Amino acid sequence: MGSVDMAELFSRVGEELRTQEGSRIHRQLREATSGSGRLAALLQLSAMAEATPQGPGRLDKSRPAATEWLLRERDAGSDQERLALLNLAVQFAPTPGSEEQQPLELRDHGQTLTAALLRRQHVLHGCGRPEDRAANALYLRQLRDVLPEATSKKFERELESVLAAADEQPAADEERPFKLPKIYGGLHYKLKRTSALVNPAYVEGKGRCLVANEDIPPGSVLITDSPYAWALGSDRWQTHCQNCCRRTLAPVPCTQCAAVVFCSAGCRQAAWSRFHRAECGILEHLRGGGLTPMALMVARTALTAGMARLRPYLARCDSYDITDVDPAAVYDSLEYDAVFDQVPNSAFRSILDAIRRGTLAIYLLRCLLLTELAAPPAELDERQQLQLAALLLRHLESCACNGFQLSELVPAEELGRDADDEPEAVELGGAVSATMSLINHSCDPNMTRVNHGRHLIAITTRTVAAGEELQDNYRALFHEAPRAVRQAALLERYHFTCRCSACRLHWPMYDRLSAVAPRAAVRDLLETGAQSESDGEFRSAAQAFAAAAQLVEADHDDPLQPNRLLVDCQGYLTRCLWLAYRL
Secondary structure, three states: OOOOOHHHHHHHHHHHHOOHHHHHHHHHHHHOOOHHHHHHHHOOOHHHHHOOOOOOOOOEOOHHHHHHHHHHHOOOOOHHHHHHHHHHHHHHOOOOOOOOOOOHHHOOOOHHHHHHHHHHHHHHHHHOOHHHHHHHHHHHHHHHOOOOHHHHHHOHHHHHHHHHHHOOOOOOOOOOOOOOOOOOOOEOOOEOOEEOOEEEEEEOOOEEEEEEOOOEOOOOEEEEEOOOEEEEOHHHOOOEOOOOOOEOOOOEEOOOEOOOEEOOHHHHHHHHHHHHHHHOOOHHHHHOOOOOHHHHHHHHHHHHHOHHHHHHHHOOOOOOOOOOOOOOOOEOOOOHHHHHOOOOOHHHOOHHHHHHHHHHHHHHHHHHOOOHHHOOOOOOOHHHHHHHHHHHHHHHHHHHHHOEEEEEEEOHHHHOOOOOOOOEEEEEEEEEOOOHHHOEEOOOOOEEEEEEOOEEEEEEOOOEOOOOEOEEOOOOOOOOOOHHHHHHHHHHHHOOOOOOHHHHOOOOOHHHOOOOOOOHHHHHHHHHHHHHHHOOOHHHHHHHHHHHHHHHHHHOOOOOOOOHHHHHHHHHHHHHHHHHOOO
16 A cells, blocks of 8 residues: 555654653644644654655556456356446546557557456346446447457457347436425525525624525525545545446546546546546545545645646645635635635644644645645745645544535435334545534534535525525534533534524423424325335435424424424435435
């Protein structure tokens, strides 16, 4: 693995700071009032020499490795196992045009890749979805156009047979567009991809937020945001597209490395243009050694921006004042300035946190210096390198408070459990969305956030009254965990003490909430929603549960405490929304 073991590096840093000379540096760290000041102190440590990428930065393709996966596939016991092995063969097989540096006699000429794709097409007929078979056939068709003549002739008959059969199936959508829902109330004039029914505001002690300017019913889509940067956990690199985060049974490999896959050639090209071209050669440095998806997400933030965009911010790397943000300016989370303005809460962080994130920022800097980010003519002097490291530190801190988890709600039967069990949210990675980060926390939120691939969608789960703040849940709902547990988790991760109604009034957990029998109209809606959910019509089910929640709210005569029926309706609505927008 071409990466530094961060746990071992943190240990070495700690040991050095406990020496007589290290105590002086430790004092400088404690007295530093800026990110660049803390980094300058850390760079005096001899251990920082180890915060340097080691070994190869790219997981290279290999014909022997691909051939080994093909040989193992012949002995596989099930179609699912065969498919997994063939996907690895596709991932590692050299692609035409990527072997120029190899001697002619060692080149693969696309033969192993073609053989793996043909065998995968046959296996997909037994265990794949129509869209996966179509995607594999489309990639085969695209590959045939660039194969050397000798390889094309060798597989000509089988290629024609497979592609002719594929022509009888629905065609693959190369672009694979996201079908994002329509935003309720029209689009805001200033907040991109946000409803006109909410406005930005500033609340003393809480910072920026979003407030409803009229009553908004449950089930209303208020935001459909695209993240500035995102990253999958490395355990998802073989099964999910790096660009759109879709699960795919017929992945398309990177043409240069064997580390990541995509759902289509279109997504591969989009990712290559946005970030993967730059990161492809250092991805192994960012994969292991205890690094989380957050580290890759921060690296991609810098790579997506590019040095031309980052350079004006180098001198502002230590500025955390958001009071100079123009309230009349357009707010777009796809612009770097919105990402830069996210508050990192540096003043609330412990010295240990500063040391760990500072060490990681130095390591990320040295990884990025190996990419085109700092290549001539964007070459950086020593001072600018320190400022860039401080920018990375700023994003490491702000992502800890403002980053969002990307998840996939998986039905119980797909996890090998009883079909009647609740679906489970499985973590995929994380995303940076400046617009979503405007939404503050409540243990009794009025919205839920679901993700559609890499896209984030905010949908109300109860009526949001005019003048009420839009609120999400960062950790646990009031009825799922005791108040003390919720408060401690929020203080540790987000550095605030929650003052929502559930916390101030000590609302009980679920089993102690008052039980309310649904009236006939509510009962009918709940039955309709349950039937729609059973039929797989999740959006229809969500509409029914949203209508039920609105009726229960209207009947509820105690605004200081919800009842169990309202909590149930909101839970049903949230579950169906997750299922409706899963890919």
